[in-house]
Amino acid sequence: MKISLKISKNPNDMKKIRLEKKYIIYASILLLCVIIPALPYIKVKILEMPFIASLYWCILIGIMLFILPWLYIPVKNPVSRYLVGYGLSGGIIFIALKFVPGVFMKKLGASPYDTSISGILVNALTIIPAITAKEMIRYYSFASACKTLKHKRTAIFLITIIMCLVEINFGNLLSIKEFKELFIYSTQILLPIAAKNILMSVFVFYGGVLPSVVYIGITQLFEKCFPVLPELSWLLDGAIGIVFPIVYAMFISDHVFATARKRSEDKKSDVMYLISLLVATAFAWFCVGVFPVYPSVILTGSMEPLIMPGDVVLVHKISNEDEIYELSKGDIINFKRGNIIITHRIKEVFKDGAGNVSFETKGDNNNAVDEDKVQPNDIRGTVIKVVPKIGLLTLILKGQDKIPEGVIDN
Secondary structure, eight states: OOOOOOOOOOHHHHHHHHHHHHHHHHHHHHHHHHHGGGSHHHHHHHHHOHHHHHHHHHHHHHHHHHTSOOOOOOOOOTTGGGHHHHHHHHHHHHHHHHHHHHHHTTOEEEOSSOOSHHHHHHHHHHHHHHHHHHHHHHHHHHHHHHHHOSOHHHHHHHHHHHHHHTTOOHHHHHTOOSHHHHHHHIIIIIHHHHHHHHHHHHHHHHHOHHHHHHHHHHHHHHHHHOSEEEOOOHHHHHHHHHHHHHHHHHHHHHHHHGGGSOHHHHHHHHHHHHHHHHHHHHHHHHHHTOSSEEEEEOOSSTTTTTSOTTOEEEEEEOOSHHHHHTOOTTOEEEEEETTEEEEEEEEEEEEOTTSOEEEEEEOTTOSSOOSSOBOGGGEEEEEEEEETTTTHHHHHHHTTOOOOTTOOOO
16 A cells, blocks of 8 residues: 655745745845945945945935835843933943043044034935944844844854944955054954944844944044044053943843843942943043053163063153152153153253253163253153053063164163
């Protein structure tokens, strides 16, 4: 007896499979639409035609709103509706973290962008459509992955990687030849891009498109439209760009999951994240000289054996003219000579007939005094403490910096 088995296929299941395939195709095409403008040749052309680029992004927004079937990420949490406020506050905090050190250190410079009324309008019209379309595509891709794929986390991770890659200038990256330059570029550019996109993915996954657009919109509009911008060192700029987005992403994730915990535990968690953020901010500001005492890394052996290469000296900032006149022979001062920061001991104090002072300096380990006298405007502060060896990484990175003419090093 011959038995034949016929497998029947449910029409609803087949329809569901076809829809899921369509969602994957739609998401893939949208991601391709993000990748294409990031290609080197097209990217150059887009910079020359900003309104064409804005039209391109607006068309994509229209397609997602009115043509493609809209998908939703299956995250049900009452906290998600408050994430727009987190996006707003996060953007303001991020700007403050960068701007406040620039104010205190007097490291503010004119914006390289057109900040006239027409320039601001053009910048806004080019920024807002681009970030809105990209974050909508991020959301649609996440929703498609959650709806159709088994390995959802892997898909979300890969989508975030793609959103990072389209922001990288590979021409600049491939032109780097030295490890030091690569380290600086990674710290100031690559890692902040990755950190920012992690935060954007957290915003989009838990709160939708709007929180992400609000956060990135505030930060980019400030950068492109504000007439004065902070000119921070690459280390501080990179540290803020890496640490804040990661800490803030952790804070938001924990806050979303906190609905399963007691309210008292929620408050405790919020306080801990706030304290962590404040400590990280205070440390960053301390490193760049916002406070009365700041650190400075010693790169040479000119002050051996008291201060060795790789040691960090704590410097009390000189803030008024009276403190300059109180300096005396034997004090160790931190001063500028060109673009180099030097720490040497005062050998003699000179005062002319008009009462103007200047200082002759010498490294303890040098055979002769420095050729040029130090003027009051060049003095940053006096050394109050030596902390051994904690600046070795900076020593490695800056070890090849040229010592300015007139300052003897051994």
